[in-house]
Amino acid sequence: MTSILGSYSSLHPRSAQLYQQARQTFPSGVTHDVRFLPPFPLYIERARGCRKWDVDGNEIIGYVMGHGALMLGHSHPLLVEAVTGQIAKGTHYGACHELELAWAGWVQRLIPSAERVRFTNSGTEATLMATRLARAYTGRDKILKFSYHFHGWHDSVVGARYGQPESGQVSGVPAATLANRVTIPQNDIALVERTLAEDRNIAAIIIEPSGASWGTLPLVGGFLAQLREVSQRYGVVLIFDEVVTGFRLSPGGAQELYGVVPDVTCLAKILAGGLPGGAVAGKRDILALIEFTQDMEWNLSRRILHPGTFNANPLSAAAGSAMLSHIADGQPQAHADAMAQRLVAAMNEALEKREIPGCVYGLSSMFHIVLGKDCPRPRDGIEWPWDAANGAPPPRTNLDVALALKWGCLNNGVDLMGFDGGLVSAVHEPADIDATIEAFDKTLAQMRAEGIL
Numbered sequence: 001m002t003s004i005l006g007s008y009s010s011l012h013p014r015s016a017q018l019y020q021q022a023r024q025t026f027p028s029g030v031t032h033d034v035r036f037l038p039p040f041p042l043y044i045e046r047a048r049g050c051r052k053w054d055v056d057g058n059e060i061i062g063y064v065m066g067h068g069a070l071m072l073g074h075s076h077p078l079l080v081e082a083v084t085g086q087i088a089k090g091t092h093y094g095a096c097h098e099l100e101l102a103w104a105g106w107v108q109r110l111i112p113s114a115e116r117v118r119f120t121n122s123g124t125e126a127t128l129m130a131t132r133l134a135r136a137y138t139g140r141d142k143i144l145k146f147s148y149h150f151h152g153w154h155d156s157v158v159g160a161r162y163g164q165p166e167s168g169q170v171s172g173v174p175a176a177t178l179a180n181r182v183t184i185p186q187n188d189i190a191l192v193e194r195t196l197a198e199d200r201n202i203a204a205i206i207i208e209p210s211g212a213s214w215g216t217l218p219l220v221g222g223f224l225a226q227l228r229e230v231s232q233r234y235g236v237v238l239i240f241d242e243v244v245t246g247f248r249l250s251p252g253g254a255q256e257l258y259g260v261v262p263d264v265t266c267l268a269k270i271l272a273g274g275l276p277g278g279a280v281a282g283k284r285d286i287l288a289l290i291e292f293t294q295d296m297e298w299n300l301s302r303r304i305l306h307p308g309t310f311n312a313n314p315l316s317a318a319a320g321s322a323m324l325s326h327i328a329d330g331q332p333q334a335h336a337d338a339m340a341q342r343l344v345a346a347m348n349e350a351l352e353k354r355e356i357p358g359c360v361y362g363l364s365s366m367f368h369i370v371l372g373k374d375c376p377r378p379r380d381g382i383e384w385p386w387d388a389a390n391g392a393p394p395p396r397t398n399l400d401v402a403l404a405l406k407w408g409c410l411n412n413g414v415d416l417m418g419f420d421g422g423l424v425s426a427v428h429e430p431a432d433i434d435a436t437i438e439a440f441d442k443t444l445a446q447m448r449a450e451g452i453l
């Protein structure tokens with residue numbers, strides 16, 4: 001019997017070959033940390049809807065979906081039309097244009113905190129802008145963040161991902177910069193309050209409103225509302241990093257779903273319709289720090305500088321407006337949520353049937369898989385069952401098991417996000433979900449046969 005890894009190698013010879021070439025060019029052969037996969041990652045040739053095809057001709061149902069950007073799947077006709085129509089009219093005017101107004105108009109209609117909007121080029125740039133705004137607005141230096149919450153890779157927020165040790169050091173980031181950051185565990189409002197009371201130099205609290213790492217470590221109910229109250233009392237800017245949750249959890253993101261409006265919101269991914277783009281959307285008086293006075297004062301002791309060659313570029317604006325107009329009524333998100341529920345319920349049934357320890361849980365249209373660890377399974381819906389878990393957060397799959405799951409699922413035609421999760425889109429249909437469940441079940445059987453589970 002060929003092993004899971006053996007099958008992975010024999011099914012993907014061209015990818016293996018391209019990876020050897022890539023290693024001569026890119027560090028570790030990849031262009032994004034999450035795309036690194038030993039012994040080699042897959043090379044994709046084309047994609048449509050929720051499917052993609054690799055260079056060896058294998059068809060794959062995707063749950064990476066443009067790292068969460070592709071709520072309408074690959075090459076949705078609406079977006080193809082918007083982008084091809086725009087490319088003929090110009091990709092960069094080096095000037096203001098109506099498309100940026102239309103795009104920001106959708107942001108303002110959908111995102112409750114968006115009194116003012118500023119476009120950036122990525123989620124990382126959005127959190128960079130948000131933290132700088134908060135520091136300038138409050139005159140304080142420190143950012144309070146939560147363990148394993150991911151906000152991009154700039155100096156103020158970069159840190160350990162879930163599953164990595166938190167050493168307090170970050171290679172390449174000066175100790176003086178790290179001293180201006182306070183990292184505490186999520187879900188403990190008393191600790192937040194104590195931290196703010198003891199350190200009056202905290203400018204902002206930044207949080208992924210799904211819980212750490214797009215909900216891998218979920219939040220307990222009410223934590224966001226508690227943060228809102230405490231941050232207001234201490235005059236601290238509350239930043240929701242809705243780069244993943246924005247337009248996904250609801251048309252207005254987590255803030256609409258939970259009814260908690262932050263001071264500043266960071267957006268990207270779905271925002272730009274699958275093209276590069278980000279935004280900061282927030283209170284008028286906070287974003288006013290980017291404003292010029294009419295005499296064009298450039299005084300940087302007062303205002304925040306914000307150029308950026310590709311800010312609000314017409315292609316992203318066209319794609320973003322098409323995307324947001326299409327998902328504004330919430331129907332696509334409701335479909336994606338329903339598909340995620342179907343998937344999670346059936347994956348948990350497969351674990352139950354095969355008596356494999358583990359669980360699958362998630363939030364909205366995002367799911368996470370735990371294998372080889374005892375944990376309770378969601379009974380209704382997909383959210384982590386805090387009661388059944390006695391308040392403990394989900395455990396994480398060991399890396400060797402997660403790798404076998406990733407290879408096995410790919411062999412059977414399914415691409416997970418990272419090693420053990422996924423993002424469902426509005427174009428995943430019941431037949432795609434059922435094919436995924438079959439592939440998952442087959443992978444479990446192969447892992448069991450190989451003694452991995």
Ligand SMILES: Cc1ncc(COP(=O)(O)O)c(C=O)c1O
Pocket residue numbers: 067121122123124125127150151152153208214241242243244268269278
């Ligand atoms: C919650 C969150 N914030 C920020 C970022 C960074 O966004 P970008 O990759 O566009 O820089 C990401 C990226 O995955 C993210 O998940």
